[in-house]
Amino acid sequence: MTKYLHQRCPTASETLQLAIRAQHLRRWEVPRDLYPKTKPGYYAWRSYLQKRQAEIAQQICLESGYSQPDAERVAALVRKEGLKQEDEETQVLEDVACLVFLDDRFEEFERGIEEVKVIEILRKTLAKMSKDGRALAGEVVGGLSERARGLVQKALEGI
Known part of the structure; x- marks a missing residue:
């Protein structure tokens, strides 16, 4: 995450x-x-994790001497608050998370899933990214397998 944050x-x-x-x-x-193992189950798990991780991060910040406003801001970012309201920092966090997925998890993730479904998931992921984030994604996929690069290219064509 830190590597891609510095790039983004x-x-x-x-x-x-x-x-x-x-x-x-x-x-x-x-x-x-x-x-x-359902779509609502996945969203419930993800929502719970966002809230939980934000609370843990906020508490660690406070225990480490950060101010209440700074600790609350860290928690808000972890919860991705303001993403749809164009909070630039929240968008950067989303871009970085998507870049890490592409770089570190995508090739393993896409194995065993039919191509149409993978492209649909990729389109949703890439659509959440900013223009700058998608530009970096183009660089990240250069290191992926030919199949993975092809899937990303097909997904980008639909955005």
Whole structure:
């Protein structure tokens, strides 16, 4: 996350840097299989994690001497508040999360899923990204397999 943050926003605020590092804080403690294997189950799991990780990050910030407003800002960023209201820092966090998915998880993720479904998921992911984020995504996919690059290219054509 830090690597892509520096590429996407070299002048990131300290609160954004903290939120980037806290986005998946202790995520392993709440396994996905605790929730139904359905779309609503996935969204419930993801929403719970966002809220939980934000609360943990806020508490750690306060215990580490950050001000209440800074700790609250970190938590708001982890919850991705303001994403649809064009909060630039929240958008940077979303871009970075998507870049990490493409770089670190996509090839494993797309195996065993039919192409049409993978492209649909990619389109949703890429649509959440800013223009700058999608430009970086183009660089990230250069290191992927030919199949993965092709899937991303097809998804980009639909955006």
